[in-house]
Amino acid sequence: MSTATATDTRAPASYVPSAETLGTVMAPGARPPRPSPLAASLAFGWRAMLKIKHVPEQLFDVTAFPIIMTLMFTYLFGGALAGSTREYLQYLLPGILVTSVVMITMYTGVGLNTDIEKGVFDRFRTLPLWRPAALVGMILGDMLRYVLAGSVILAVGLVLGFRPGGGLAGVVAGLGLLVVFSFAFSWVWTMFGLILRSERSVMGVSMLVLFPLTFLSNVFVQPATMPGWLQAFVEVNPIAQLVTAVRSLMAGTPDAGAITWVLVASAVFATLFGALTMYRYNRV
């Protein structure tokens, strides 16, 4: 019995290539036409899903991290800043939602950087495809992570007592706008992911950019208490505009100015950094 088992386990190693079988699989049927840009991007998006399926630990940053952020800031600042944690939560939650999701966008760059280190990107880059598809697909996969992180934070917020005036429609619209912006903003990180040498330096640069952008904003406090020069910065900080827009949508009082600002900023980020990314991608 034990002999038979031993033979079985060794069986796959004794593969003998046969010219005949190999010949039949090489006989090419008609080559299918090239996939459309959308089909190619979706195939890469499917790859991102499969990676989540096989390495579910990578969802840690979009579940545990946002929960901790929400709990921490609500109870740390709530009493001091708004008198009660429940009241502060109404102000803070859209902000912390934006902060967490925008922070997660940096993993797009980190992921791309590690991916490129491995040989599989060489294969992708030698395929006759619409060039941005690999990156678009990757970011499409990341959008799922943004939605997931956003939903986790909203769930925690609702449990803690967040009661948005805009109802379900307002919340969905707010989350939708956030995901659109995050998609566009991700192209900043794909560019850094291609330029910088290591995963570590991508992380470093991301933090350097994200910390000031998220903290020097209206996420945690009203800018009215800040010195004038800082208020001026907050005024042009895209994250602050995004927070204002998301807050207004969730409260049921959409701020058309801020929303427009966010959409224009998204278009600029996607076009500019998308172009820079593709320029680098073609010349790695």
Place this chain on the structure above:
Amino acid sequence: MRDPATGLAIEASGLVKTFGATRALDGIDLAVPAGTVYGLLGPNGAGKTTAVRVLATLLRPNGGEARVFGHDVVREADAVRGKVSLTGQYASVDEDLTGMENLTLLGRLLGHRKPAARDRAGQLLAAFGLTEAADRQVKKYSGGMRRRLDIAASILNTPELLFLDEPTSGLDPRSRSQVWEIVRAVVAHGTTVLLTTQYLDEADRLAGRIAVVDHGKVIAEGTTGELKSSVGTGTVHVRLRDPRQRPEAERVLAAALGAPVQAEADPVALTARVGDDGSLQASERAARALAELAAAGVVVDDFSLGQPSLDEVFLVLTDRPAEPAGDEMEAA
């Protein structure tokens, strides 16, 4: 399929690629006939991988030009990509996905619909002996299995030109010979293969023509037979009974063979390279030399005439042994 004008799968002239101060390619010329296996042979850091990456449209050259089936690798990169596949030095498959998922993904990227892509993946896995491992993550595969999956991925849409960058580095002997069989089957099907290797016996077994690359330049080119005869058609090895007779033997041999004679570390051994000249074959010269040794009273225990190995070729061409020189990384 070939460039109708030249019958060449690859035509490169004066390719230069620099990385900072390093000239990874220093003016490479190549002419690879369609339908053959062509070997790029050289030590680590010689520029083989860089050459493959330029030809596969992954790197832009700083100078010179290259055509694949008549298409320029820079200006018509997309047309080139439609005809080639690359199996890189480091596995060009996704380690987190299973074998099935890898091939299905690639099938979709090559334009198959998902069910057709799955069928094709199943066929390939079966032909490459990976059916049992189909649903296992690639990171759990052995080196040989990974390499087979990699090559299966490269022939998913049978390419006209397949780049294999050091396909057997790090594989055990059995896996190496499996890869060789696969390469032979691929070529039998009409695909041109450009193979890089630092193993001389591998180039000897697989490639019809070989370019020896060193310091970013092609230092020799030809069939394995031509390369060997460029060094001399044969090598005479002589073992004497008495080491004291060696100086005498050396003199007689040099005169009879018309070639420099080398004294080996072994005190009774001598070797000499013999070339053909118009009047005499190497074997005739060797026979005459043996007779003259006997006439001079030198006692010979062992005498042989052999073809030079590619190792000897490499040694002569580069003035250094073919063994990988340290751990210099190939500039990539």
